[in-house]
Amino acid sequence: MTKPFHRKELISRVKTHLSLKHSKDELTKKNQELEKALEVQKQLEEEKDQLTSELIYHRNMLEDTVEMRTKELAAANKRIMNIVESITHGFVALDKEWKYIYVNNHPYFPDKLAASDLLGKKIWDVFPKLEDSDWGKEYLRAMEERVPVHFEAIFPYDDAWYEITVYPFDDGICSFFRDITEKKKYEYEMKRLSGLDLIGQMAAGISHEIRNPMTTVRGFLQLLSSNEECTKFHHYFSLMIDELDRANLIITEFLSMGNTRSAGLLQWDLNSIIQDMAPLLQADASNQDKQVKLELSDIPSLMVNRNEIRQLILNLYRNGLEAMSPGKVITIATFKEESYVVLSVSDQGGGIKPEVLEKIGTPFFSTKDNGTGLGLGVCYGIAARHKAKIEIQTGPEGTTFLVKFEV
Template sequence: MGFFQSQHITENYEYAIEQILTYENYNRTRKFSVILFLASIILLFVDHINKVEGLWIISDGYKYLFYSHVILGFVTLFYSLVSYRIIVPTAKGITRYHKFHVIVFSLFILTLTAVTSGWIDQKIHGQITVYVIGSFMIAVMYSYKPRITALLYGLSFVAFMILLTISQKDLVIRHGHFVNASLVVVISYFLSNVLHKLKHQDMLHKCHLEDLVTERTKELQTANDSLTQEILERKRAEIEMAKLDRLNLIGEMAASISHEVRNPMTTVKGFLQLLRHKQNSRDREHFDLMIEELDRANSILSEFLSISRTKSTIFESHNINDIVTSTLPLVQADAQTNDNLLTVELNNVPNLQLNIQEIRQLLLNLVRNGLEAMSGGGQLRIRTFSTNSEVALAVSDEGKGIEQFVLEKLGTPFFTTKEKGTGLGLAVCYGIVSRHNGRINVETSPIGTTFNVYFELS
């Protein structure tokens, strides 16, 4: 009990506990009134037997006992009907009416037993058994605050003493009943208070447990969300690391072999151009095709070199809006060629440490991918904006979106969905962004895709 007394009890707890106790009292009244109604029927049957045996003639107490049973039957029937008519689904629905309903019923039971023992039973056998049973039943069945309990037992005890004084003429028996009834009232009062405190403490303990469980659940949910986010971030980091490792491997390969491959290719291209002028017009087409394929191979090697992380990159302070503006003529030409509309929205952003050539290549690759994803009449949008810690370059198209399995492989070298693509365009973009300590976020849906490139403010 000391543990609960040391806890901080708020008014909300007190109100909620009293509501619950009253709710339980009200439900007990429904059941108790039905039981007493059935008991009154049995008692009326016993009264009928007493009348047949002629006991009513011997003592009019049996007749008054019959009347008390009739009153008990009618009152309990009334309470049963009212209680089952007005059902309270939860403790929150308890009102003052329900509290008054229960208290009046308890007062009725105590008063009726006091009248029966203090007056009627004194005419028959001079016992107070009924009052004793009624007092203990109310103490065990109901849970009231101490002042209400004192009021109930006090009123019933006053009624008992008055009726006992009037009906019992033997002073010895009367004094004995006074003492016994006083002890019964005192014991019932303390028993009721002890049970009320125990129930109150049990409810308080449950409230604290519920709050503790709720608090711990929130903490666990927060920890779970944090852990889930950390796992997702780690998986993303692992995917990015694997992607960057592949880019690094290909870059190292490109850096090591590009020089050795380009030299013989340049020699072959020179001899082909020389021989081309010595052939007739019909054979020149074959030489043009071979030279074109050599140029294509050379451009692929250039893209290999763009992926390389080992190449030296010179960074200078530039504004990304200036780079976009200077690249617009090329972008507009590509948009007109594909019969698409170009929209540019440049917001004020701070300067960054950038490599102009690489950012231009990044922008051109993203723009060309967006144009190729749309049919004629689509709109391509280039936008720059800044957040608290980042500057963003966004390229949006109105294509059909990117499927999930494709989205997971974006930036992987040699992976492409285009018939004549090399699968190096986005790999180059990821390499450039990585060298600038940035990140790429892709938002896609059936109505279009947006590539958001974020650069950290240093």
Template sequence: MIAIIEEIKDILLQISAAGSFLLVFQWWLDQGQMTRRNSRLPDDLSLLVIGCALSVAVCTILSSSLAGGVYLNLAVLPAFIGILYAPFRSGLSLAAFFLLSTALSSEPAGLSAIIINSGALLYPLLFGLARPFKQAKCLEKVMLLWAVLFPCMFFIVMVPNMQKIREAQTFNSEVILVTAYLFVAVITGALLIFCIETAWDKVLVKEKMEGLSERFMWESKKLEQVTDIVQLNIMSMNELGYITELNEFMLKLIRRHYPDYTRELILSRQAALLFADCVDKQTYMQLKAIFNNKQRSNAKINCGDYIYQVYTAPVQQGSGFPDGVVMIVQDVTEEEKIRTELDHAERLTLVGQMAAGITHEIRNPMAVVRGFLQLMREKSPEELDSYYQIVMDELDRANGIIDDFLSLAQSRVSDKELVQLHHIIEELSPLIWADANLRGQSVELNTAPALPLLRLNVREVKQLILNLARNGMEAMEAKGVLTLETRVNNSNIELVIRDTGSGIAQDKIVNLFTNFYTTKTQGTGLGLPLCLSIVERHNGSIRVDSTVGEGTAFTIVLPFEVAEDNLVG
């Protein structure tokens, strides 16, 4: 009984030695050093082969014999497993090492015992099964291992006991022990295959998870880059309304209103609070309700001097329930200004069309009335001439208002030509000086020595200069000085018309170019809007500088075309 227990201990020791290569193999996998040629086979199995060779050596060192003379050495397990898993050359080296170890320690000695204990006769089958073994599944690998392991162990166990079995015609304890050893070896081989495959499956799962994690991180970074590239102000909130993420454009938009806010500070606040200081209470409550309801919405809000279009949409969980809100804010301030200007232009065009339609009907009776007044004046006493003159002056004034109104309302394309601004001023100078002399005023010309040619509509520019010059003279008393100055400023030519009149208050300057707004008692409020319309048709601008009690200066800025022969003296 004691001998059997000792033999069982030796069997368990051999099982431990046979599986010792798994320790090295598992450690190597845990280090993440093994890479794969395909899903089932590592690129470099040298460590597995080395581990199996070490297990073969350990099993050989611990080898002994069971009752009945059975060779107790499970080195065949790591040897066969290593040959099946390894490439051909590595497997051939491992087979040679196993054969050599068996030759040195085989009991009993002799060529026949070495061939039986090493399973050398099964090597052709073993190497033939190596290729399909590498591509097989776990259970299939176990079956392929058993196809060579069972015959090998059967001969190792049964050959020394065949004579005893024939003589005894029965199974004694020794025969049962060696039979159990046979099946333990076969089952142990299956367990070793299962352990190897399980370890590899864990590595596969780990690699797959790492790949998914890396892909998820890359997709997140890619999405973040996309949101930063797209010129939209995007921000996300959780179910409590707190900001969870925002792109760079949204960060810049928030800093427009809160310059000291950092990304970290913004991410710790509720989204509705960002609008609390720049919208009215009703709009704030509306936005707060939108964020809390987690529904799609589209609202336009006024925030200080800016107008924003706010789009919101819920973020759905896998179950379909909202898990937050995504908000897109678009600055539509300029678009609203353009829309307002377009509406104004459309109304102005409509007024122009209406005016053009009725002008003929108005001017005809006015011409008839003026003609009859002249006839009546010739036949009336001279003391009535002053009355007739007043009526005809008012008719002429009404006709002038109609002309200005039409000029302002028309959206015609100007016919332009390259001309010298100084030539236009020189043609107008006698008319301006004559008007100034009648008023007891003087005119000064300060022109630049050389100006580039400008592409202008001469008739319109003359009307522009005359309107502004006469406005300046009307704003001055006798002995006032009207100055016309030209200068080159970068790629622009500036024409300054300055008077020494009473000046204009700053609160009135902003409305100077509004239709029908005037500071004169007899003005129509159409002269300056007409001037602005002419300048804009020439791609220019007007600047007004005025000081009450000192005078006013209108600066007309006109761009010129850069060319080699454009500069004229």
């Protein structure tokens, strides 16, 4: 027989059973929730893996794109730099503090400065003379007014002419500049030759009309000077004849200066022409208590008009003598320089003032009290007829005239 349960025990067992069942149900529920959580976690892990994979893919794509763009940018910068460096003229960039931020390798800088020596330095510290020059004033205008400017100016450190274009950019300016010294010399020479051509036309037109009456007057003066009744006026006649001869010489020089065609060119050794003139040159120098020195190098022969070259040398030589005080030395030299044979006449005078230098060779311009202003003009005319050029170097210690003949 089954043992009968006590009421309390039965109730206790029932409660225990219900409690166990509830716990089991709770456990089952928790297990289901855990399974769902694990499933969700699995899905999240899969999504995370997928997103990570996609992120890595996009990161790699971005890195590849950045690398490609960086290479393209570097290549573009290199091309731009090559383009800028291929410019054979000067190119610089300055920031708003006037510091060099870029300098190409082509421009010439004094004191053997390289482009790397300028970067990061202020232009006014490197070249203080520029600040108060036309060059500096135009730079300042471009920087302050933010407008492009174009001008020509002399670089105060080598006295060379430059053509400069300045453009504003961001907070600074960039500048292109090229040496136009040879162009300026050519323009000056063309202007001078144009003036000589005009003089030639004028001289050809008036010389005949002037010389005819002068010849007549001179003839009558000579006739009167031989007349016994006019003996007491002989001194005046001689003076007038000398002045007529001087006027005739001026007309001859005037015609010579205006003539741009040379005739009678023969092969001559420039040194032999100078050596033939040496006694005359020595006599002129001795009479003025001055010295002449010849420094003649081996040079090739030239096609020249001997008489015109003698006149050229004599004019330059006598100008040099007159510029010197007693005891000084004038040097005549010849040498070969690249494709030129150079005739050099150097004096130890006080140099030529800039305002005078600009007018050298201008007809009838002279700093001498009794000068005609035709001597150097004749020299320039002779040089032009021989396809030579005259360069002048002057300073406080003296002046050198260089006549350069093309070989």
